[in-house]
Amino acid sequence: MTxxxxxxxxxxxxxxxxxxxxxxxxxxxxxQRVERNPVIFLHGFLGSKLENSQAGGTAWGxxxxxxTRNRRDGxxxxxxxxxxDRNRDNLVPYEVCDSVGGIDYYGPILRALQEIGGYExxxxxxxxxxxxxxxxxxxxRRDNVETARQLGEAIERxxxxxxxxxxxxxxxxxxxGGLVARYFxxxxxxxxxxxxxxPAPSYAGAPYxxxxxxxxxxxxxxxxxxxxxxxxxxxxxxxxxxxxxPAIYQLLPGREARPFIDSDGASLPVSLRDPDNWLKYGWSxxxxxxxxxxxxxxxxxGRDAASFLALxxxxxxxxxxxxxxxxxxxxxxxxxxxxxxxxRFFAFGSDCIPxxxxxxxxxxxxxxxxxxxxxxxxxxxxxxxxRELFFTPGxxxxxxxxLLAQEPxxxxxxxxxxxxxxxxxxxxxxxxxxxxxxxxNNLFHVLSGSCDPLQQPAGSVAAR
Numbered sequence: 313m314t315x316x317x318x319x320x321x322x323x324x325x326x327x328x329x330x331x332x333x334x335x336x337x338x339x340x341x342x343x344q345r346v347e348r349n350p351v352i353f354l355h356g357f358l359g360s361k362l363e364n365s366q367a368g369g370t371a372w373g374x375x376x377x378x379x380t381r382n383r384r385d386g387x388x389x390x391x392x393x394x395x396x397d398r399n400r401d402n403l404v405p406y407e408v409c410d411s412v413g414g415i416d417y418y419g420p421i422l423r424a425l426q427e428i429g430g431y432e433x434x435x436x437x438x439x440x441x442x443x444x445x446x447x448x449x450x451x452x453r454r455d456n457v458e459t460a461r462q463l464g465e466a467i468e469r470x471x472x473x474x475x476x477x478x479x480x481x482x483x484x485x486x487x488x489g490g491l492v493a494r495y496f497x498x499x500x501x502x503x504x505x506x507x508x509x510x511p512a513p514s515y516a517g518a519p520y521x522x523x524x525x526x527x528x529x530x531x532x533x534x535x536x537x538x539x540x541x542x543x544x545x546x547x548x549x550x551x552x553x554x555x556x557x558p559a560i561y562q563l564l565p566g567r568e569a570r571p572f573i574d575s576d577g578a579s580l581p582v583s584l585r586d587p588d589n590w591l592k593y594g595w596s597x598x599x600x601x602x603x604x605x606x607x608x609x610x611x612x613x614g615r616d617a618a619s620f621l622a623l624x625x626x627x628x629x630x631x632x633x634x635x636x637x638x639x640x641x642x643x644x645x646x647x648x649x650x651x652x653x654x655x656r657f658f659a660f661g662s663d664c665i666p667x668x669x670x671x672x673x674x675x676x677x678x679x680x681x682x683x684x685x686x687x688x689x690x691x692x693x694x695x696x697x698x699r700e701l702f703f704t705p706g707x708x709x710x711x712x713x714x715l716l717a718q719e720p721x722x723x724x725x726x727x728x729x730x731x732x733x734x735x736x737x738x739x740x741x742x743x744x745x746x747x748x749x750x751x752x753n754n755l756f757h758v759l760s761g762s763c764d765p766l767q768q769p770a771g772s773v774a775a776r
Contacts, residue, residue: 335428335753342760343430349482349522350444350470351431351759352463353408355418356487356528357537357559358545360405360449362387371403372548375412388553389453391630396455396558396637399630405449418486420747422447425484429756436466439473446470452488453557456641457503459492460517464501467520480522482759486746487710488563490529494645494730497521497655505640513644515651525758527660528707528745531730532714533565533642535668538584539684541596552606555597556630561638565714575674575683575694577701582673585639587631593673593680597627600679656733658758660751661715664739666699667706669713709742734758 342348361373372387393399410419425431425445434443448466450459471479485493500516530537537560544550554560565571567585574580582589591598597606607620672683676692683689686696705712717730740748 333749333753335424335749335756338753339428339430339756339760342756343428345430345760348444348760349480350446350474351425351429351482351484352436352446352448352466352470353418353422353425354448354463354483354485354489354492355408355450355452356489357452357563359409359418359452359486359489361407361409362403362451363406364402365404366402373407373409373412386553387453387549387557389556389558391556392626396633397458399556399558403451403453405451408447408449416747417743418746421484421752424752428752429759436469439470441474443473448489450492453559455558455637456488456492456495456562457505460496460499461501461503463492463496464517464520471520481520482523482525483521484525484527484755484759485529486527487529487742488559490524490526490531491562491641491645493521493524493526494529494531495641497524498647499644504644505637510640510644510647512649513647513651515649515654518651518654521655523656523658523758525658525660525755526715527751528662528710528715528742529659530563530710530714531645531717532711533569534563534710534714535565535571535671536709537561537563538565538571538595538671539668542599542682543684551599551602552597555627558634558637561634562641564638566642567639571670572673573670573697573701575672575689575697577697580673585635587628587635590631591628593682595682652731657730659715659732659735660745660754661710661712661735661737662707662740662742662745663705663712663737665706665708665741666703667708667711668702669704669706669711670702672697672702707740707742707745712737 336343358372362371363369363373364371387403389401390399408418408422410422411417422433422445426433429445431445432443433445434440436446436448439446446466448459448463450462467481470481471477483493496517498513498515498517500514502514502516504511541554541560542551544554564584567583569584570579570581571584572580572582582593590596594600597603603624606623607615610620610623668684672689672694674681674683674689674692674694681692683692683694685702686699690696706714716732716735736751736754738745738748738750740751745751
């Protein structure tokens with residue numbers, strides 16, 4: 313017995329060293345390199361702070377913004393424009409959400425890139441030679457093609473500032489930021505969604521980029537986006553505000569996806585991209601209770617039946633535009649052509665957390681109801697279904713299958729047009745993936761090329 317204890321004790325120092333990885337030491341050689349590609353970090357949905365450019369004040373990004381909806385600076389966008397790009401307000405992004413209320417979000421990854429990776433931070437609006445880390449802070453409510461254009465403009469500024477017209481950039485993108493990166497690679501800063509036929513990719517952005525790191529990106533959409541469109545996020549971000557944001561529709565599963573099941577667990581041929589279904593089933597702002605709440609909030613003169621019917625018609629027209637553009641956005645991403653191998657893609661995600669993949673759509677008297685969990689069914693007086701019908705492995709917001717563009721709830725999924733150089737899985741929730749130390753360690757290997765995954769079969773790397 314003594315011999316066993318002595319032997320076990322001898323192993324403890326080695327175990328302790330393994331558990332406490334010194335990333336600064338491991339990556340010190342690459343951090344000292346002067347010549348390397350700059351990095352642009354792209355945040356995801358909800359990931360930047362918004363302020364009123366006219367009156368001042370933060371509308372999103374402070375603790376109070378999570379609990380109180382500012383009536384002057386609501387996060388809702390106008391919806392009356394004939395095209396989505398005309399629906400603008402006075403809110404503008406001013407910095408990334410590094411932390412909120414003492415909870416870290418993007419702060420740890422940005423600090424790690426500086427302190428461990430040796431990247432020198434710079435201002436993406438006014439870049440200078442010698443800088444190597446930039447953050448694209450964008451309005452996460454707006455159309456992702458607008459953001460892709462901003463990305464292209466930022467890369468051009470960086471190239472000019474560095475005096476390097478041939479300079480390549482590495483993109484590190486969390487969640488929706490990965491969709492922006494993918495669009496830019498395929499089409500550059502050009503909006504192709506308004507064309508009669510979506511063209512084959514020009515890969516106009518590919519010459520500007522070397523590597524793209526996708527962190528929890530919903531390449532095949534996310535039913536979490538549909539859930540918050542029906543339930544809201546916080547008191548400050550209710551359903552009626554989310555409804556006005558073009559970007560959230562671009563996070564939904566595609567037209568071919570069949571994420572709805574009935575109360576018996578059978579698949580339903582109901583598409584998320586058909587606006588008629590939103591009215592028929594009472595989704596989002598078309599839920600009778602939400603409509604009633606919106607009507608009560610209107611000025612007294614606008615509560616009459618005719619005025620409210622006009623508002624409802626306006627909402628329907630906006631929904632048509634938003635869903636159609638989202639559908640074309642994902643079809644554009646699905647287009648393939650010569651040039652797929654110009655940029656290397658790396659996927660990082662989680663596979664340990666049950667994540668919404670399907671939702672029950674069932675009758676409740678004369679109306680339709682949504683059940684996002686077995687407990688929702690039980691509360692509605694229905695028999696519970698196995699949790700496995702609702703949830704599949706993922707990060708709590710994005711399924712592993714969606715990250716890998718292999719969404720299993722699609723009957724005829726479009727070709728995703730992604731060939732991953734490697735995939736790495738850790739156990740972390742969606743919002744905390746960027747701060748996960750295993751992710752960060754592997755990220756530095758990818759950026760430095762010290763462990764080039766192209767030397768291994770694609771998708772062969774798994775980390776715990």
